Amino acid sequence: MIGVTSDQKHPDLTGTASRAAFSGYGHEVTPEERAEWREVMSARAQAAFQRGQEAIQSGRLQDGVFWLERAERMARQSPNVIWALAIAFLNVGRVEDCLKRMERLYGQYGLREAAFLSVVCLVRLNETAEAISRLGAALSKFHILPELGQLATQLAETGGLPGWCTASNAGWVDVDASGSIRVSLDGIEVGRGNCGRYTLPEGWQNARRLEVRVGRRHVLGSPIDLQALTRCESLVRATHKGLEGWLWYPSEPEHVPAVILWDERVISVPAFATDVDSDVPLSRPRSFLFNKSFMPKGDCGPLILRDEHGRLLTGAPVDPMVGRLVSANGKLPKSLYPVPVPSWAHRPRVPRVSSGCAVVIPVYRDLAGTTACLRSVLKTVPPDIEIIVVDDATPEPKLAGFLDRLAQDGKITLVQHESNQGFPASANDGMRLAAGRDVILLNSDTLVFSGWIERLRARLAFTDVGTVTPFSNDASILSYPSVDAENAVPDKAEARTLDHLCQALFSQEEACIDLPTGNGFCMAITADCLADTGLFREDLFAQGYGEENDFCLRASAQGYRHFPAPDVYVAHTGSTSFGSSRKALMGRNLEILNALHPGYDAKVAAFIESDPLRNFRQKLDFSRINELRGRRRSILLIQHDVGGGVGRAVRQRAQAFEQQGFLALTLRPTFLGCQLEWSRAQKTDFPNLQFTLPAELSLLVETLSQLKTHRIEWHHLVGHAPCIRTLHEELRVPYDVFVHDHIWFCPRISLLDGNGRYCGEPDVSGCETCVATWGDYLGEDLTVPELIHRSRHELGHAGRLMVPSHDTAQRMERHFPQFSFEPVPLEDDAALLLNVSRQKNIIAGRPLRICVVGGLSRWKGYDILLVMADYVKGMSLPVELVLVGHTPDDETLIAAGVKVTGEYREDEVLDLIGEQNADVGFIPSVAPETWCYALGILWKSGLEVLCFDIGAQSERVRRSHCGAVVPLGIPVEFLVGFILRRWGPVS
Structure with a gap:
């Protein structure tokens, strides 16, 4: 494990470590950079989504599922991606996976299609009783999907019910039932007869319950909630064109709505809108524009627009003159004159007496x-x-x-x-x-x-x-x-x-x-x-x-x-509430607000920038975290802001300290200073314990002292303000060091030269030549001798010097022979190896599947994987390469034939590896890792692992006897040949 790793915030291959190191104090990631990366990620997700759709349309369902799963991992909040993947899961028989997503879509968006397709999933899973219950609930709120009528009949019969019903915004209810049927609104009978369609009386939409019974028994779907059925999503706004907007009924998107104008004219709205920013998947709003020919003459004041059920459209009443206000085009009535944000003096401040x-x-x-x-x-x-x-x-x-x-x-x-x-x-x-x-x-x-x-x-x-x-x-x-x-x-x-x-x-x-x-x-x-x-x-x-x-x-x-x-x-x-109306109304009203009060946005932005209430929120955060501490002492773990293996190690160490009865605090760098956090909290729980450095160093020290901080553990200081390196002196507490990479003696951190090759760890003069040729990633104005001198001083004053592996201890002791480094493994390899099968289960005639895991930067082996893919493709070898993870340049790997799943969460990686049906794991890192969590993941998934003879990865594989180690720099043809001989099908 090298501390500064490839991260989704840093898209370039060669500059990954550099940009990661620079994130933090004095090196802010700009909004433009964030926007650029969001655009990159969005493009990747969109490309995966398109490939998935194309694969499904051409009948390659499994390929379609793969690409849509990749898209979902890149755009986890996209309901359209979730919907497409759910349908793909249903088509390939992964019904439980489909059901999970349908339930999520229904819970988050109240999506009609998700409600009904959840029923389909439950039927396929033989959960008939739950399917009947869910179908009844769906029919009580939504008009049925046309293709589910036969299923509804079957479920009603299975449940011993007399039939089922569904209502429409057009004012009728269809009943499929046997026996004498009675239809009633709020307890008043409005229809009687046999199965078929019943037209509801005028004013039906003002009722709350529509009941359909056979005898005393409700049919499936009864009683129907008419408020839910007739809920309308809409917006109307005034523009220079007139009154424009949209509306639709989420319970029945195929219903063509109508708008009732201020003069009682009823206008049908059949055309689908194309420019509505909706968060709701499968939304089908229909647009309207009422231009000047529809309008009363002159300044008519606010106009009322309603849907066909007589309810105000969102945004109504609406004054057509507002169109002139927001477009700054035309003469305005006095009531709409802009009122700029004032800058004059306030009223006199004298006591007043309240009148109640x-x-x-x-x-x-x-x-x-x-x-x-x-x-x-x-x-x-x-x-x-x-x-x-x-x-x-x-x-x-x-x-x-x-x-x-x-x-x-x-x-x-x-x-x-x-x-x-x-x-x-x-x-x-x-x-x-x-x-x-x-x-x-x-x-x-x-x-x-x-x-x-x-x-x-x-x-x-x-x-x-x-x-x-x-x-x-x-x-x-x-x-x-x-x-x-x-x-x-x-x-x-x-x-x-x-x-x-x-x-x-x-x-x-x-x-x-x-x-x-x-x-x-x-x-x-x-x-x-x-x-x-x-x-x-x-x-x-x-x-x-x-x-x-x-x-x-x-x-x-x-x-x-x-x-x-x-x-x-x-x-x-x-x-x-869910839906699009609220979001659209907020946007519309904000436009009006800024037109009415020029300077409002700037005033609010200035307040947010100055943040005068920050100190009070900071006091609240401190008091809450101090209350959580109780009588415990605190330990402070200092880490960088890149996450990766260091972040995971810090979480593990913090959890261990908490179990020992300490309050484990962490310190991350920020652009202006640092952020203090409680290790067990979410980042948003105590967001105000930020300190501007060096100006607020004394406040940071006071805060840590009051939290009874008695020891500091350094994990990574890259990105931190210089004063953090002497924080222990200010606090007068000891500190320990946990080494996660080679930043202590290598300004390039990874021990790779500019060509991506292991440097061999030369003497100081050799390091200086390397840095002079290829540059450094520290972001500090330090020569190699100055870095070594500082490291020697800081390591010499630490209490414990910990490293994850014996290989790292030996490497550090070679550069700092005056110190002894204590191996503290980050995982229990013996427990991980219990999952590994040493027997070949390779299927004859199927390509050998090699799985790589993690975020692959150059030192993690990106170049190796790409060369392997080109060789396998060029030689038409029976080998498939899969990366369960991501890289800064997925597209090139994909073009070379590597399956790249995309980013994953820690809790889903084992399932992802299992879905690939891999035969062997591969760690292609070309630099000495200090631990390598990816190795543990592969073992935990049950795979033997191949790696190069360098770093902690080779130490652990060699000791485990669950894999193989090959020389670093082995030609690709020998590497692939070795893998095929060791793990390929038995002839």
Whole structure:
């Protein structure tokens, strides 16, 4: 194992180690480089996807599965790839693999096709009872796939059911059943007779349940959830062309929808959209454009557009004049004049007296979340504060009943909408009732804790205050722990603990930080600000997203300021909806927001860049990690930021320290300094323990001291700031060294020259000649003698000097004879070898399959594999080469005939190797590895292994007697010939 390895972030072969070494302190990977690499990876995934599709279309199903699996590993979040692979699995009989992916697609996207094809998989797996249950659930929400009618009949008969049914957005229900059938809507009979199609009466879509019975028994699929069946994905936006948008019904994509215009005209929308950015696989939105010929004359104000079931399209009401605003083309009405982000002075800051307070909570759906929210509010709000709940026409009867009971008991003031109007309109109705008082606007998917309202109100005590927003897991710039990654939703106990911690760490300094905007999930607004600014712009922001930002910017123009409430933490579930409408509406509204308030993006970007709340989040991280420590002492493991074998070794060492009763901390380099982490946590759990070096070295030392760090273990210092090399002196603790590669004496790290050949480890003058010829990868201004001198000094002051293998110990002792290095194996080879079969199981007439594992850089043997592939291909030898892994240049290997599976996760590599039906493993590394995890993987998969006579890999293979060692530099024809003689079919 060499510490600095090939990594997906570094696409070039020759510069891999160099670029890996440079990542870290003072060597940032630029956005352009990241974008370039994403483009490379995307192109690879797309190429694999296309090859898979082409193979399947030409009847080569197994080849198609291989390429689609490769595409999936490169684009793990792509639902279209997952779908294509699932279908391919079904076609080749890998039904369980298909089912896993169908269940994932249904769980993540509510995909109709996945729901029904899960049933097909279950039938093939002979899980009939579960198949019947799943089919009933699917029919209750979706119109059936046309080709599954016969299967539905069979399953209904098998389950002893009288038949099955399916409903359509066109207003009918088909019934395949025997006996006298009764059809009812919300308990009222609307049809009776035999099997066939029943047309539903006008207004059917306003019902909640469609029931089909034979006698007293439901048919399969009954009762049908009409709200789910008629759910419409849509968007309408104003552009310079007119009103344009799209809509479709995910429950029945083949249904041709219609739009009801403001003047009751009904317009059919048959044309499929081609430019909708949808995350939903197999989505089939249909597009419309209503140009000026459709529009009322003049400034008509917002227009209402509905789907054929009478429900507002997402984005409606919509003002056609907004098209002029976002395109900067044409005269605007006064209400749409842009309001630039202000730079003038704020209002005078003097104490103010509140005239009272009300909590406003808009509610739509989610019985469990809303009841939990309201109970937490009722438990914590003082009796003199009115709780105003706005029921925005909830489609959930149980939720409506719960709200009615609270209102009847006098616990809340309830406002009820006859039809769904969206968050801004609901918030406005609540705030109108609270006129003259301060308002705390609260989402119905939040949890609050004792004293929250008193602490928020305390922040409203001055005349310059406009809004105040607490911390939360999902609050944009006020999110914790991370502001730029999705945070997990804490449970009630965790959230309460965070709220207490925010109180304990609060200081007035953080409360006086100016925010560019508040956040509407929980936003306290002073009565004066509300009176001067006005309500939310429901005429512009429709169902929501951006309305509170617009409000805050208009308030800023009045001189009001926006502040955090760092002593309050409110848990926020956030949106649980799926589909394209939410994402599209956010994009539309952000465009409007930036057109209305030029400079908004820049102001937010400047706030994020300066990050004035960083110190408070850092204090929270430290307090939480110190609480986890308890009375334990800490050990600090220093590593690079490249991952690979070093990252795995650090995880293993950290786990061992934790088992011994220590808190194992790790330190990674960053562009500006370093990141402190707890080894057992995810990277997003404590993201704020970053330190800018050398400016914050004293803070880092203080933090580590308070965490009772009593020892440091060096694993890799490449990429770290120079002061990390003397961190032990600042802490006054001992340190140990674990050697992972040859960076201690080789500026090129891998012991390879520029031609990819092992250098032979010459003396210092020979090293200097090599470096002068080929360059170095350290990224430091050090000569070879200076590197040796520094290494000698650092190794000499360390406690333990550990290496993974005897070969590494001998190599290090040859260069540093004054020291003794202790072999500490990273794996138990004896346990790994239990899986290896020493008997030949080669099938006569089938090519010999040679398997290589891992991320293959040049020193890992890329050139060797390529030369072997060319030789095998040129000589038409009965050999197949498979790389379970990836390289910086997969395409060249693939063109030479190597099967390259692509990147893999650690938990799937053994299955991947097993799928290749390999006969022998091969480690083609041409440099001395210090351990070689790939060797352990191959043994664990049951394969004997061949390697070159160099490094820990040859030491371990020779000692194991489970493989063979050949001379480094052996000609390719001799190498392939040896493999065929040793492992080829017995003649």
